[in-house]
Amino acid sequence: MTPRRPRLGVMGGTFDPIHHGHLVAASEVAAEFDLDEVVFVPTGNPTFKQGQHVTAAEHRYLMAVIATASNPRFTVSRVDIDRPGLTYTVDTLRDLNLHRPGADLFFITGADAVEQILSWKDPDELFGMAQFVAVTRPGHTLSIAGLPADRVSQHEIPALAISSTDVRARARAGQPVWYLVPDGVVQYIAKHGLYRGNDE
Numbered sequence: 001m002t003p004r005r006p007r008l009g010v011m012g013g014t015f016d017p018i019h020h021g022h023l024v025a026a027s028e029v030a031a032e033f034d035l036d037e038v039v040f041v042p043t044g045n046p047t048f049k050q051g052q053h054v055t056a057a058e059h060r061y062l063m064a065v066i067a068t069a070s071n072p073r074f075t076v077s078r079v080d081i082d083r084p085g086l087t088y089t090v091d092t093l094r095d096l097n098l099h100r101p102g103a104d105l106f107f108i109t110g111a112d113a114v115e116q117i118l119s120w121k122d123p124d125e126l127f128g129m130a131q132f133v134a135v136t137r138p139g140h141t142l143s144i145a146g147l148p149a150d151r152v153s154q155h156e157i158p159a160l161a162i163s164s165t166d167v168r169a170r171a172r173a174g175q176p177v178w179y180l181v182p183d184g185v186v187q188y189i190a191k192h193g194l195y196r197g198n199d200e
């Protein structure tokens with residue numbers, strides 16, 4: 001019998017900071033698609049967030065490590081933060097293919113992001129490199145018109161109305177972020193004074 005090819009989930013995001021919406025999405029997709037591992041890939045210099053302040057990559061990477069440490073099937077990759085220049089998913093998938101030859105890749109992303117895929121770099125190449133799994137976000141109905149139906153799947157996850165934008169605003173205002181992000185991430189944000197204007 002031919003051995004089953006490893007199934008690797010790839011959760012790309014800016015993760016500024018990582019929150020329970022991201023973790024639930026990864027966990028749900030891993031169960032539904034029978035994934036062996038989900039690798040979280042924090043962006044280096046996110047293409048669609050130019051002109052917006054983004055916390056230093058090392059902080060975002062370390063928060064992702066802290067948030068995923070207790071799950072044996074979750075890992076974090078530095079491929080995007082170590083590559084110079086703007087972050088493109090086509091490069092992320094190429095690098096992961098080199099690190100994990102022979103694995104089937106499942107790129108997990110929010111439905112809002114998937115709808116913009118045709119405006120990403122090299123979209124035709126992308127669909128050949130991974131299956132795309134669009135997770136629904138609260139209040140969002142996916143429209144996948146124009147995307148290859150056999151390469152894009154939709155998966156409904158329990159609605160968690162959490163966004164990194166909201167977590168940053170709360171931290172800035174001195175409001176609690178407990179239970180929106182993992183405990184270790186709450187403590188990391190406080191320890192480094194992130195989102196209070198002194199985290200450059």
Ligand SMILES: Nc1ncnc2c1ncn2[C@@H]1O[C@H](COP(=O)(O)OP(=O)(O)OP(=O)(O)O)[C@@H](O)[C@H]1O
Binds near residue numbers: 020
């Ligand atoms: N609560 C959530 N439920 C489902 N998917 C989510 C949720 N939050 C983020 N995502 C998805 O996770 C991916 C990475 O998200 P990202 O790091 O940009 O977080 P974000 O909360 O959307 O950040 P920001 O508010 O700064 O834009 C994106 O594809 C996004 O759509």
Ligand SMILES: O=C(O)c1ccc[n+]([C@@H]2O[C@H](COP(=O)([O-])O)[C@@H](O)[C@H]2O)c1
Binds near residue numbers: 089120
């Ligand atoms: O490849 C692209 O052109 C591209 C454009 C926008 C976003 N992405 C990827 O989509 C994921 C979510 O991005 P973001 O900015 O919503 O955190 C992340 O992995 C990005 O690298 C990729």
